Amino acid sequence: MNETPRKNLSKELLESYRVKPGQPVQLGTVDPTATGPFERKKRARAELELLRDELVELQECFYAWDKRSLLIVLQAMDTGGKDGAIEHVMKGTNPQGVEVTSFKVPTAEELSHDYLWRVHKATPARRMIGIFNRSHYEDVLVVRVHSLVPEEVWSQRYEQIREFEELLAANGTVILKFYLHISKDEQARRLQARLDDPNKRWKFAKGDLKERALWDDYMAAYADALNRTSTEDAPWYVVPANHKWYRNLVIMSILVDTLKSLNPTYPDPEEGLDDVVIE
Amino acid sequence: MNETPRKNLSKELLESYRVKPGQPVQLGTVDPTATGPFERKKRARAELELLRDELVELQECFYAWDKRSLLIVLQAMDTGGKDGAIEHVMKGTNPQGVEVTSFKVPTAEELSHDYLWRVHKATPARRMIGIFNRSHYEDVLVVRVHSLVPEEVWSQRYEQIREFEELLAANGTVILKFYLHISKDEQARRLQARLDDPNKRWKFAKGDLKERALWDDYMAAYADALNRTSTEDAPWYVVPANHKWYRNLVIMSILVDTLKSLNPTYPDPEEGLDDVVIE
Numbered sequence: 001m002n003e004t005p006r007k008n009l010s011k012e013l014l015e016s017y018r019v020k021p022g023q024p025v026q027l028g029t030v031d032p033t034a035t036g037p038f039e040r041k042k043r044a045r046a047e048l049e050l051l052r053d054e055l056v057e058l059q060e061c062f063y064a065w066d067k068r069s070l071l072i073v074l075q076a077m078d079t080g081g082k083d084g085a086i087e088h089v090m091k092g093t094n095p096q097g098v099e100v101t102s103f104k105v106p107t108a109e110e111l112s113h114d115y116l117w118r119v120h121k122a123t124p125a126r127r128m129i130g131i132f133n134r135s136h137y138e139d140v141l142v143v144r145v146h147s148l149v150p151e152e153v154w155s156q157r158y159e160q161i162r163e164f165e166e167l168l169a170a171n172g173t174v175i176l177k178f179y180l181h182i183s184k185d186e187q188a189r190r191l192q193a194r195l196d197d198p199n200k201r202w203k204f205a206k207g208d209l210k211e212r213a214l215w216d217d218y219m220a221a222y223a224d225a226l227n228r229t230s231t232e233d234a235p236w237y238v239v240p241a242n243h244k245w246y247r248n249l250v251i252m253s254i255l256v257d258t259l260k261s262l263n264p265t266y267p268d269p270e271e272g273l274d275d276v277v278i279e
Numbered sequence: 280m281n282e283t284p285r286k287n288l289s290k291e292l293l294e295s296y297r298v299k300p301g302q303p304v305q306l307g308t309v310d311p312t313a314t315g316p317f318e319r320k321k322r323a324r325a326e327l328e329l330l331r332d333e334l335v336e337l338q339e340c341f342y343a344w345d346k347r348s349l350l351i352v353l354q355a356m357d358t359g360g361k362d363g364a365i366e367h368v369m370k371g372t373n374p375q376g377v378e379v380t381s382f383k384v385p386t387a388e389e390l391s392h393d394y395l396w397r398v399h400k401a402t403p404a405r406r407m408i409g410i411f412n413r414s415h416y417e418d419v420l421v422v423r424v425h426s427l428v429p430e431e432v433w434s435q436r437y438e439q440i441r442e443f444e445e446l447l448a449a450n451g452t453v454i455l456k457f458y459l460h461i462s463k464d465e466q467a468r469r470l471q472a473r474l475d476d477p478n479k480r481w482k483f484a485k486g487d488l489k490e491r492a493l494w495d496d497y498m499a500a501y502a503d504a505l506n507r508t509s510t511e512d513a514p515w516y517v518v519p520a521n522h523k524w525y526r527n528l529v530i531m532s533i534l535v536d537t538l539k540s541l542n543p544t545y546p547d548p549e550e551g552l553d554d555v556v557i558e
Contacts, residue, residue: 064481087373094366096412100375133375188557195555201548202343206555213558269480276485278470279492 007047009036009253017237017250019230025238027223032183034240041245048245051252052092058259059129063097065264069124069173072131072255075141075225076180077218078208079190081241082133085180088248089255090131099124102133115139115157116164123168136161137177140225145217158228169233176258177234178251179226180241184215286326288315288532296516296529298509304517306502311462313519320524327524330531331371337538338408342376344543348403348452351410351534354420354504355459356497357487358469360520361412364459367527368534369410378403381412394418394436395443402447415440416456419504424496437507448512455537456513457530458505459520463494 013036019025038044062070074082090098101122110118116136124130140161144154165175182190191212194204211218230236237254241247292315298304317323341349353361369377380401389397395415403409419440423433444454461469470491473483490497509515516533520526 083375086375090374091371093370093374095369095372095374095377095410096362096365096379096381098374099378102375131374191557195552195557199545201552202546204548204552204555206549206552209555209557266478267481269483270485273474273480273483273485276474276483276488278467278474278488 007037007043009250011257013037014237014250014254014257017239017254019226019236019238021231024227025223027181027219027226027238030181030238030240032181032186032240032242035243035246036250038246038249041243044245044249048088048249048252051249051256054256055089055252055259056092056094058256058264059093059097061266062129062259062262062264063094063127064266066127066267067172067264068262069126070129070259071124071168071173071175072129073135073137073175073177074131074133074180075135075137075178075222076241077182077187077215078211079187079194080180080182081244081247082180084244085178085248085251086131086133088244089252090129093129097127098129098131100131100133103135103138116160120164123173126172136164137225137229141218141221142211144221145214158225161229162231162234165229165231165234174258174262175234176254177230177236178239178254179222179236180247181238182241184212186242187212187215286316286322288529290536292316293516293529293533293536296518298505298515298517300510303506304502306460306498306505306517309460309517309519311460311465311519311521314522314525315529317525317528320522323524323528327367327528327531330528330535333535334368334531334538335371335373337535337543338372338376340545341408341538341541341543342373342406343545345406345546346451346543347541348405349408349538350403350447350452350454351408352414352416352454352456353410353412353459354414354416354457354501355520356461356466356494357490358466358473359459359461360523360526361459363523364457364527364530365410365412367523368531369408372408376406377408377410379410379412382414382417394422395439399443402452405451415443416504416508420497420500421490423500424493437504440508441510441513444508444510444513453537453541454513455533456509456515457518457533458501458515459526460517461520463491465521466491466494 035044038047062068074085076082086100090100103118103122106115106118119132119136122130122132140154140157143149144151169175191204191208194200226236226238237250239247239250314323317326341347353364355361365379369379382397382401385394385397398411398415401409401411419433419436422428423430448454470483470487473479505515505517516529518526518529
């Protein structure tokens with residue numbers, strides 16, 4: 001595995017997936033089938049494992065360092081691969097420092113508060129990596145597509161979300177947001193695969209087809225969300241996600257680069273340990 | 280790794296570590312250096328990896344099954360290996376289904392409630408594996424040893440804890456409690472190793488020596504806690520923990536056996552999927 005030189009995804013390539021403030025992304029122009037410099041999954045998977053070793057070391061140090069927290073937001077259409085990304089990117093890390101929150105349909109109690117209430121409660125404490133499987137972005141996605149609140153309400157949320165994430169960032173939370181970008185055809189293949197495989201059939205929900213029929217509305221809502229809330233402190237990345245192995249590698253690469261850039265260090269020992277005798 | 284026959288820890292051996300109601304354990308008579316049928320760590324580590332594959336599959340199914348939750352309570356003296364056990368047993372599982380809660384010195388808000396308040400909030404939801412790194416047992420351990428509350432208060436807690444855990448069990452939570460049993464000598468070696476290794480020195484806290492001086496009081500408090508709260512539904516296991524590799528293997532074995540005994544299955548698919556066409 002180590003015999004050939006490493007084939008890291010370049011910073012430039014990863015940067016090209018970032019949604020830059022002031023340069024709106026058109027989702028229709030981003031290729032969900034892209035695989036960067038990799039033609040086959042074998043090399044990409046080997047690279048993923050090398051990066052995993054780095055991630056495990058970096059996470060250990062980040063946790064001990066205890067100075068910052070890291071929040072990863074995952075959004076995607078149904079079958080887009082949020083669960084798979086969590087499993088395959090985070091596998092091997094120390095569960096003590098990782099906390100996954102899956103946001104479902106809000107409960108009655110959650111609905112009796114503002115939409116950021118349950119989200120704020122779930123933000124990662126210092127030293128933790130928090131992962132949101134769906135997030136407050138549902139409040140400008142499904143909520144907008146289904147008109148669950150009037151436009152004058154959801155249209156204010158982009159700014160509220162920017163300010164909320166700015167607050168987190170100002171208090172030491174590093175934020176990475178990934179939109180897992182699959183094509184409508186790929187969703188059809190994945191839904192069909194669930195239907196066809198008796199072991200996966202339980203994952204198929206007829207309700208998913210209703211959402212699929214609203215594909216174009218969702219794409220418009222996603223484009224707005226990405227363009228209006230990708231900031232320097234809380235960037236969105238559009239991750240080509242038709243190929244699961246490439247999706248995982250892109251997320252892993254950005255995660256490892258981000259942790260490295262923070263330069264975490266192990267804490268200094270207490271003073272006066274030189275004379276200590278253990279009896 | 281698969282060439283030699285497997286060398287599972289037998290049910291009888293694992294059962295011998297369980298604290299049986301009505302048969303009080305004397306911690307002084309349990310050998311912390313025990314390694315079961317293993318003489319060296321190499322074979323035990325290979326066995327651990329085989330069990331890890333089983334754990335990963337079982338966890339996936341347990342999560343999808345969505346019928347029960349599993350709570351693992353870890354208690355030990357300082358350096359006893361709680362953090363290491365979490366890392367080495369749970370590594371590889373899907374972080375989405377695992378939730379670790381580390382109980383620290385209670386906050387002002389926590390202290391303004393009863394001692395089980397913060398614990399109840401942290402119990403695992405259905406489908407989750409929750410791990411308590413320290414727990415409500417501190418309220419009959421450190422609290423008792425340091426007389427933080429009067430004896431008439433802490434002495435009532437054993438029954439309260441039994442009843443609390445019974446409530447959880449009656450509502451579908453499977454409970455496993457592990458006391459990681461190290462010798463006082465082994466603690467000295469581990470503390471000394473932290474002092475001697477510049478990379479580990481930051482882990483050394485002088486306060487740990489004050490607790491170490493109270494070793495016998497802690498052993499008495501542990502013995503009472505184990506004997507008075509090990510029930511059929513929430514058993515304590517005394518895990519020989521001087522050898523980290525054996526400690527991990529014992530916990531892993533009990534965890535895998537427990538998950539298997541629940542017979543989790545993937546859910547049935549929705550009705551009426553046969554006619555579905557994906558457009």
